Amino acid sequence: MANKNYEKLIYQLEANGVLVLTLNRPDKLNSFDDDLSFELIEALKQAEKDKNVRAILLTGAGRGFCAGQDLQSRSVSQSNGTAPHLGDSIRKRYMPIILKLRTIEKPVVCAINGVAAGAGASIAFACDYRFAVEEASFIQAFIKVGLIPDSGACFMLPRLVGLGRAMDLMMTGRKVDAAEALSIGLVNRLCPSDSLMAEAMAFCTSLAEGPTKAFGLLKRAVNKAMDTDIEAYLNYEADLQEIAGRTKDFKEGVSAFTEKRAPVFSGQ
Numbered sequence: 001m002a003n004k005n006y007e008k009l010i011y012q013l014e015a016n017g018v019l020v021l022t023l024n025r026p027d028k029l030n031s032f033d034d035d036l037s038f039e040l041i042e043a044l045k046q047a048e049k050d051k052n053v054r055a056i057l058l059t060g061a062g063r064g065f066c067a068g069q070d071l072q073s074r075s076v077s078q079s080n081g082t083a084p085h086l087g088d089s090i091r092k093r094y095m096p097i098i099l100k101l102r103t104i105e106k107p108v109v110c111a112i113n114g115v116a117a118g119a120g121a122s123i124a125f126a127c128d129y130r131f132a133v134e135e136a137s138f139i140q141a142f143i144k145v146g147l148i149p150d151s152g153a154c155f156m157l158p159r160l161v162g163l164g165r166a167m168d169l170m171m172t173g174r175k176v177d178a179a180e181a182l183s184i185g186l187v188n189r190l191c192p193s194d195s196l197m198a199e200a201m202a203f204c205t206s207l208a209e210g211p212t213k214a215f216g217l218l219k220r221a222v223n224k225a226m227d228t229d230i231e232a233y234l235n236y237e238a239d240l241q242e243i244a245g246r247t248k249d250f251k252e253g254v255s256a257f258t259e260k261r262a263p264v265f266s267g268q
């Protein structure tokens with residue numbers, strides 16, 4: 001187990017290769033002030049470099065997952081009478097998080113332990129798989145404060161739930177409860193709050209034991225497929241499969257199949 005010292009984020013690498021990242025500002029429902037966003041960016045960079053990290057599990061401390069931007073923090077404060085530079089704030093603080101979650105070549109699972117609002121929901125949507133507790137909820141809170149859905153919400157939400165549903169959620173800012181979230185495909189699995197981390201960890205453990213490079217290439221392929229024409233995509237896919245076909249894990253997968261045994265993937 002390895003830990004890194006952050007102030008508002010808990011970084012805990014388990015012996016099974018699962019890195020648990022916990023947003024840790026529970027009294028503010030883990031809303032993002034500058035520190036938390038920069039700490040999460042740094043943690044994701046570390047996770048990307050560390051070969052011992054083979055899956056990432058992102059969650060929140062306390063009763064909420066994340067209430068989005070801290071509306072009382074200095075990057076959105078209008079106290080001196082001038083408008084804040086939200087574009088700068090998004091580019092410096094949220095873009096790197098969303099891009100890293102989408103492009104890091106390791107599986108990222110989100111364990112949504114309570115409300116996910118605004119950019120907090122966007123961060124959950126950018127992960128590869130979502131567990132949620134039965135008390136969880138999702139709020140496209142942006143419109144309520146006169147903003148557009150940011151941190152990738154307009155990109156990811158229609159892809160997750162379809163355009164019609166996404167427009168409903170984004171235009172009304174209404175609260176989506178966990179049952180609805182499951183039924184529209186916003187989350188993959190619901191579980192009781194007392195078993196959230198155990199269930200999510202069991203799933204992450206199986207991912208961490210998997211062919212890490214193939215997961216990474218799969219993410220690359222899906223990202224490409226979401227924004228390209230079919231012919232260009234099929235060529236790209238062939239290039240990625242060429243890379244996957246040269247990994248030790250592919251060799252092991254084929255040997256295991258032939259020898260009628262379970263594969264032991266090393267992540268190489």
Ligand code: LHQ
Nearest residue numbers: 027028029031067068069070071072086089117118119141
């Ligand atoms: C908060 C927050 C919060 C500060 C709860 N800030 N304190 C925008 C601008 C710039 C750049 C990038 O991107 C964005 C994107 C965005 O994320 S915009 C959307 C920002 N988020 C929101 O508008 C959500 C605001 N929060 C709420 O609507 C509610 O707190 C929800 C519905 C999430 C939860 O409601 P409750 O369960 O009733 O909890 P609560 O409201 O009592 O909150 C608990 C505490 O957390 C409370 O503090 P206090 O000291 O009074 O106990 C809140 O003030 C604090 N908190 N969200 N975003």
